[in-house]
Structure formats: structure tokens, C-alpha cells
Amino acid sequence: MIIKAENLSYTYSQGGPFQKDALHAVSFTIKKGEFIGIIGHTGSGKSTLVQHLNGLLKPTSGKIYIDGIDTSGKKADLKAVRAKVGLVFQYPEHQLFEETVRRDIAFAPTNMGLSKEEIEERVEQACALVGISKDILDKSPFEISGGQKRRVAIAGVLAMKPQVLVLDEPTAGLDPRGREEILSQIKKLHKDIGITVILVSHGMEDIANTVERLFVMNKGKIAMEGTPLEVYSRYEELEEIGLSAPQVTKLMKRLFNVNVCTVAQAKEYLMGVLKRA
Amino acid sequence: MIITENLEFRYYEGSNEEVLDNINLKIEKGEFVAVLGHNGSGKSTLAKHFNAILLPSGGKVYVGGMDTLDESLLYEIRQMTGMVFQNPDNQLVATIVEEDVAFAPENLGVPSQEIRKIVDWALETVGMSEYKRHAPHLLSGGQKQRVAIAGVLAMKPKCIVLDEPTAMLDPIGRKEVIATLSKLNREENITIVLITHNMDEAVCADRVIVMNTGSIIMDGTPKQVFSRVDEIKSLGLDVPQVAELMHELRKEGFDAPSDVLTIEEGYKAIKSMLERNVQ
Numbered sequence: 155m156i157i158k159a160e161n162l163s164y165t166y167s168q169g170g171p172f173q174k175d176a177l178h179a180v181s182f183t184i185k186k187g188e189f190i191g192i193i194g195h196t197g198s199g200k201s202t203l204v205q206h207l208n209g210l211l212k213p214t215s216g217k218i219y220i221d222g223i224d225t226s227g228k229k230a231d232l233k234a235v236r237a238k239v240g241l242v243f244q245y246p247e248h249q250l251f252e253e254t255v256r257r258d259i260a261f262a263p264t265n266m267g268l269s270k271e272e273i274e275e276r277v278e279q280a281c282a283l284v285g286i287s288k289d290i291l292d293k294s295p296f297e298i299s300g301g302q303k304r305r306v307a308i309a310g311v312l313a314m315k316p317q318v319l320v321l322d323e324p325t326a327g328l329d330p331r332g333r334e335e336i337l338s339q340i341k342k343l344h345k346d347i348g349i350t351v352i353l354v355s356h357g358m359e360d361i362a363n364t365v366e367r368l369f370v371m372n373k374g375k376i377a378m379e380g381t382p383l384e385v386y387s388r389y390e391e392l393e394e395i396g397l398s399a400p401q402v403t404k405l406m407k408r409l410f411n412v413n414v415c416t417v418a419q420a421k422e423y424l425m426g427v428l429k430r431a
Numbered sequence: 432m433i434i435t436e437n438l439e440f441r442y443y444e445g446s447n448e449e450v451l452d453n454i455n456l457k458i459e460k461g462e463f464v465a466v467l468g469h470n471g472s473g474k475s476t477l478a479k480h481f482n483a484i485l486l487p488s489g490g491k492v493y494v495g496g497m498d499t500l501d502e503s504l505l506y507e508i509r510q511m512t513g514m515v516f517q518n519p520d521n522q523l524v525a526t527i528v529e530e531d532v533a534f535a536p537e538n539l540g541v542p543s544q545e546i547r548k549i550v551d552w553a554l555e556t557v558g559m560s561e562y563k564r565h566a567p568h569l570l571s572g573g574q575k576q577r578v579a580i581a582g583v584l585a586m587k588p589k590c591i592v593l594d595e596p597t598a599m600l601d602p603i604g605r606k607e608v609i610a611t612l613s614k615l616n617r618e619e620n621i622t623i624v625l626i627t628h629n630m631d632e633a634v635c636a637d638r639v640i641v642m643n644t645g646s647i648i649m650d651g652t653p654k655q656v657f658s659r660v661d662e663i664k665s666l667g668l669d670v671p672q673v674a675e676l677m678h679e680l681r682k683e684g685f686d687a688p689s690d691v692l693t694i695e696e697g698y699k700a701i702k703s704m705l706e707r708n709v710q
């Protein structure tokens with residue numbers, strides 16, 4: 155299950171009044187089982203890019219291959235692509251439409267024609283993964299809080315059991331514990347069953363704590379690539395393109411000129427240089 | 432500016448699910464208040480009481496001295512308190528960005544030359560001038576959020592309530608929005624109520640209120656609130672990374688201060704710990 159983009163470009167409303175070149179000749183390869191992060195300023199093209207990963211958008215020029223399928227090919231089996239790649243949208247709460255939370259989460263598995271027992275089991279598992287308590291399952295998805303809606307939307311995609319999980323700002327609007335819980339559950343899924351994960355986020359700390367490899371987007375192009383440590387150590391460059399680095403990265407660079415990107419790494423370093431009281 | 436007295440709220444009549452439970456709060460004119468709390472703790476519900484979108488099931492809410500239960504005051508209350516909603520799509524109404532921003536001042540009967548100026552200023556302030564002829568629904572997530580903020584700035588209200596206005600913004604955009612709010616607060620004495628899940632933003636406020644299942648459980652300066660690291664964490668919240676680092680060091684037996692929230696403060700604290708090392 156490899157994802158490969160070759161000179162992928164995308165223009166919105168070509169020829170129209172709102173024509174916008176959102177992606178310019180982007181190329182990358184994502185291997186099976188990788189955990190990729192994508193960061194980039196507002197409007198840099200992240201959502202446009204990830205919507206190519208399940209064939210929702212097709213390149214204006216260039217190619218994208220999902221597990222060998224060229225999504226712009228005439229006979230491309232987009233249904234197969236969507237079964238493999240689960241996408242949680244940036245404002246997933248807009249996709250909630252069923253009468254109850256339970257039915258919303260069950261929507262995709264129901265469409266996949268699974269048995270009633272299997273559906274129930276998947277709904278239960280998905281709720282446990284994202285921390286949805288049983289007492290909101292029979293509520294209307296319009297009568298729950300913003301963060302609760304978001305969890306429901308993520309659960310709906312997890313219930314499909316995709317091979318590739320693409321999350322566009324999944325933790326925006328979640329409280330810190332919720333954020334940590336969902337990210338650690340996703341990390342666990344990645345570790346236990348080898349699911350490929352692509353995570354778009356403005357949370358620099360979340361990215362630093364989670365992903366293995368990071369793409370930095372700037373104005374429709376990939377401007378940097380590397381491990382979180384490599385990317386965040388160049389935080390002056392990041393700040394020029396609307397981004398930043400975690401607090402501890404800047405603190406430790408200023409104090410000791412060392413590169414860290416998590417609190418744990420900073421602590422370990424400090425314990426080596428400070429004497430106990 | 433805003434006073435709540437024994438405020439209670441239920442979404443359904445007769446429901447025993449108390450979404451707000453006896454909230455007593457006083458926000459002075461010119462304060463910059465951050466509101467924190469877990470998902471579903473009642474932050475948005477509380478905020479909607481500040482411009483009479485929701486009305487108390489019990490108790491009272493006064494905005495600039497006006498009782499929100501008095502229907503005849505609704506217009507004045509809404510003019511006094513502008514609100515940026517949690518989801519910008521619910522807020523954007525026009526088909527062109529600048530029309531959207533002009534919507535409120537037009538409704539308030541501001542002369543059209545003045546409107547032009549206000550709209551340009553508001554879009555400039557949120558960094559969206561180049562998109563003024565754009566269609567709001569075709570913008571990226573963060574761009575929509577900026578336009579929604581511009582729409583409220585253009586109302587020039589005395590109090591601005593923002594419900595997670597930066598959730599979809601990049602780090603610099605976030606900083607800019609907070610800097611704009613601080614500036615409006617400092618220079619024009621506009622009262623700011625900022626709901627956020629971002630602890631670094633809360634540090635910029637004068638006062639931090641923490642909600643927990645419908646009640647206010649902490650209320651103090653950022654330093655007071657964020658020095659209670661274990662308590663904050665047990666509420667499902669977090670502290671700024673530097674505060675967390677200091678807390679971790681204390682747990683390991685180092686003499687690290689508990690009132691450190693910013694990089695600058697962290698830098699000084701660790702420098703002085705290093706100096707003590709050599710003594």
C-alpha cells in the first residue's frame with residue numbers, strides 16, 4: 155500500500171473568477187506503515203493535498219497513485235480507493251447527518267454491508283478509541299458539544315477500519331486530554347496493526363510527539379521534509395512561513411544550543427546538567 | 432460588564448441535566464478573560480448567555496447592566512457584545528468576503544463611507560485583505576476563521592466573546608489574533624472573553640476561568656491557575672510546556688520554580704538553577 159505523487163498540481167475553479175493554484179508540482183512517496191505529519195500555514199494546500207489521497211480531488215496535472223491505482227485514470231476504481239483510505243475532514247462535524255450519534259458512526263460499516271453484530275462491535279470499538287461515552291450514543295449529533303461532534307466524526311471513519319487513515323486537523327477543538335488520548339490511540343493502532351497514518355495539524359507539539367516523518371507545506375509546495383527533530387531545529391525558517399516550534403525546542407536552543415522537540419527530551423538533557431537541590 | 436447571578440441552564444425544560452450549575456461570575460469592563468474547560472463542560476453554553484442567544488433557566492445574566500431576560504433590550508445587548516462562534520461556517524452569511532464583514536455595521540446603520548473604512552481595517556487586521564472579493568465558502572479552514580473574526584471586529588462592540596477562534600489557525604496566525612485582541616483590550620479598553628483549549632493563549636489573558644461539568648472550578652491569574660499542575664491535569668487540561676518541564680524537574684527533586692509560563696521566564700529560571708549549580 156504505497157502512496158506516490160508525481161508533480162501533482164491542483165487548480166481550483168480553473169478559468170473562473172476564483173481560480174486558485176493550490177498545489178504546484180508536489181512529489182512524494184509514502185510507504186506502508188509510515189506515520190506522516192503535514193504542517194503548513196493557513197491556505198498552504200494541506201486540505202487540498204489530503205483530498206487527493208482518497209480520490210475526492212483529482213490532479214489538474216501530474217499523477218497520484220494509491221496502491222497502484224492512478225486516481226485520474228479513466229477506469230480508476232475509486233470505490234476501492236475509498237475503502238482503503240479513510241479521510242477525516244477538517245470540519246468533520248459537517249458530515250454528521252444521522253438522527254443519532256450511534257447511527258452516524260455505524261453509517262460506513264452499514265454501507266459496507268457488514269452484519270449487525272459486526273457493525274455493533276465496530277461502533278463500540280470506535281467509541282472506545284476516541285473516548286465517546288455511552289450516554290451520548292442516542293443523542294442527536296446536533297445536540298452535543300463541539301469536541302464531542304469531532305470525536306463522533308473520527309469514530310465514524312475508524313469504524314471503516316481503513317488501511318490508511320488520513321486526519322485533517324483531527325484535534326482542533328479537543329480538550330488537552332482528549333487530544334492526547336486520541337493521538338495515543340492512533341499511535342497504538344499504527345504500532346499494533348501497522349496502519350499508515352497521515353496527520354495534518356497546526357499543533358506543533360502534537361506533531362512532535364507523534365509522527366515519524368514530517369512534510370512542511372508552503373504556498374502549495376513541500377518546503378521541508380524530515381523527522382520532527384530535524385524540521386523543528388530549523389524553527390527560524392519555520393517562523394518565516396507562518397509556523398513555529400514547540401516551546402521547549404526554542405527554550406533549549408537558546409539555553410544550550412541543543413535540539414529537542416518534546417518535554418521528555420528537554421527533561422532528560424536538563425537532568426544531565428543540573429544538580430539536585 | 433458581564434454579571435451572572437446563580438445562573439442555571441438546561442437545554443430541555445424539565446430535564447435534570449444541568450448544563451450550567453449555579454454560575455456566579457463578574458467580568459469587569461476592560462478585562463481580558465480566558466475560559467478553559469474540558470469538552471462539554473459548558474463553555475459555549477455560558478458564552479451564548481453573554482449576548483442573549485441563550486437565556487437562563489434560572490438566575491440572571493446582566494450585560495452592561497442590562498438583564499438578558501428583558502426582550503426589549505436584545506438589540507442593545509447584541510450591539511454591546513459581539514460573538515465569534517466556534518464554527519465559522521455558522522457565521523459567514525454573504526457570498527463575498529467584504530460583504531460578510533460589512534454585514535453588521537450595515538445593520539447598525541453606519542454610513543457607507545465609514546463602512547468601507549471599517550471593513551478595510553478589519554480585514555487588514557486579520558490579514559485577509561487580498562481575499563476581500565473572494566467567496567467565503569471557498570476559503571481554507573483558517574481563512575474562514577479569520578473572516579469570522581473580522582466580521583465581529585467590524586461591529587466595534589464593547590465586549591468581544593470568542594469561542595475557540597484560533598482552533599484552525601497556524602501558529603503565527605494564532606499569535607497575530609491574540610496580539611490583535613490584546614491590543615484592542617489595551618488601547619480601546621474592549622472587554623475580551625476568549626474560550627480556548629490552547630494554554631499558551633490563556634497565558635496572555637489577565638484572568639483564567641476554568642470550567643468543569645457546568646461549574647466554575649478555578650478563577651485566578653494565569654500564574655495562579657497554571658501553578659496547580661496536577662489539579663489542572665486531573666481536569667483533563669494542560670499547562671504550557673515550560674511549566675510542565677519545571678513540574679517534571681520538581682518531581683525529580685530539583686528546585687525548579689512553579690510560576691514559570693513563558694520561554695523568557697523558563698530561560699531565566701534555568702539560568703539561575705545553573706548558577707546555583709556552581710556555588
Ligand SMILES: Nc1ncnc2c1ncn2[C@@H]1O[C@H](COP(=O)(O)OP(=O)(O)OP(=O)(O)O)[C@@H](O)[C@H]1O
Pocket residue numbers: 166167172173174175176194195196197198199200201202203244568569570571572573574599601
Ligand atoms: N473550493 C475552492 N475554490 C477556490 N479556492 C479554494 C477552494 N478551496 C480552497 N481554496 C484555496 O486554495 C488554497 C489552499 O487551500 P487549502 O484548504 O488546501 O489550505 P490548508 O493548507 O488546508 O489551510 P488551513 O490550514 O487554513 O486549513 C487557499 O488559498 C484557499 O483559499
Ligand SMILES: Nc1ncnc2c1ncn2[C@@H]1O[C@H](COP(=O)(O)OP(=O)(O)OP(=O)(O)O)[C@@H](O)[C@H]1O
Pocket residue numbers: 296297298299300301302327329442450468469470471472473474475476477517
Ligand atoms: N443544542 C444542544 N442541545 C442539548 N444539549 C446540548 C446542546 N448543545 C450542547 N449540549 C450539551 O451541553 C453540554 C455543554 O455543551 P457546550 O457546548 O457548552 O460545551 P463546551 O464546553 O463548549 O465544549 P467544547 O469544548 O466541546 O466546545 C454538553 O454535555 C453538551 O452535550
Ligand SMILES: [Mg+2]
Pocket residue numbers: 200201202244322571572573
Ligand atoms: Mg485545511
Ligand SMILES: [Mg+2]
Pocket residue numbers: 299300301474475476517594
Ligand atoms: Mg464549545
